[in-house]
Amino acid sequence: MILRYTLVADGSSDQLLMHVIDWLIAFHRPDLAVTGSFARDLGRVGSRLSDRLPAALTLYPCDMLFVHRDTEGVAIAERVREIDEAARPLHSHWVPVVPARMTEAWLLSDEIAIRAVAENKYGHVRLDLPPKREWETVINPKQVLFDALVLASGKTRRAQARFSLPKARAMVAAWTTDFSPLRGLASFDALETSLLNVLMDF
Template sequence: MTALRITIVGDGSSDANLQPIIDWLIKDRFPMCAYEIAYAHQLRTDGMSLQKRMSAAFALYPCDVLIVHRDAERVDIAARQKEIEKAAVAEDLGLPIVALVPIKMTEAWLLFDEAAIRSAAGNPNGKVALKLPRPKDVEKISDAKTLIFDALKTASELNGRRLENFNVRQARNRVAGLIKDFSSLRHLSAFSQFESRFTVAIEALI
């Protein structure tokens, strides 16, 4: 087969951070596999049902595997997974669709790498304490987005107007690309579930 094509469908601006995670996972599990990953960033999702979002993503970014991300947030993770599975059956695109559902939100999966956060903040040699949770506790954080934003601001060690002008969203979107090893995520139940489903889908295609 030619290069395996993988498309990620997200539901927020931070979901581009999933691409480096998927990239690392494929290299780790399938080092001989040729692949391409696309994040459906051009997809306009306002008012679009989940199943139509899948269909639109596939039309814009044809693929062999579609990864559909939804944050669980206040909904049980199993309910989110069933929601994605139901939409996949209804749309019937004829390809594997893998649900990716963090227990809270995507940002929780970026909180374990202090060095990456400092580098993304533009201050890799900073020493100020960031007060990050232990890797095994990140799924317990109720608002990981606020936590990583605060950590990035603290890591920047900027003050006054320079801190006001610090683009924390851009900094957040750099974090995942600076992480070299995501194996710590394997301690998290949501990631383990995703990895298992994703592995089965890829093994069926290669």
């Protein structure tokens, strides 16, 4: 069986969440062949989920729908409720994806991947990454990740100007081979639990 999924996300940079989704599905159902689509170029639709989800499903039909929202100061449970209300009338298999604060909070677990993407895999400079207990509460995880990439690179200020941090951010997700260190984070555990419930139908 080939499982087709579509990810509808807050922004284009959140496409990197597909690496997390692929890892989770492969971990729990290695028997499934998976192909994922990122919903982009939806046309002239509003910003509300009730506008975007129908357009996404028309352009990217799927067996499983993943819907991403950052918390942005709103409780995870509230975001999940918003997603469920928008997705329930449209699809029978949907999974809320709600990282605490923003997606980059899920990219702080693999220091080796960060150093490798920064092209200094064997560097030893301290990256000052926050401990796991703070990944979901750090004020700006995107800036924390960007600062770590710059530190890890060891590049001069001139070389840093040619170092694309947005591109590097996506590469950190791609080079992270194991997302299990995220277990224990409320937001990641909620994603995994929701996915397991939906996978029971496949």
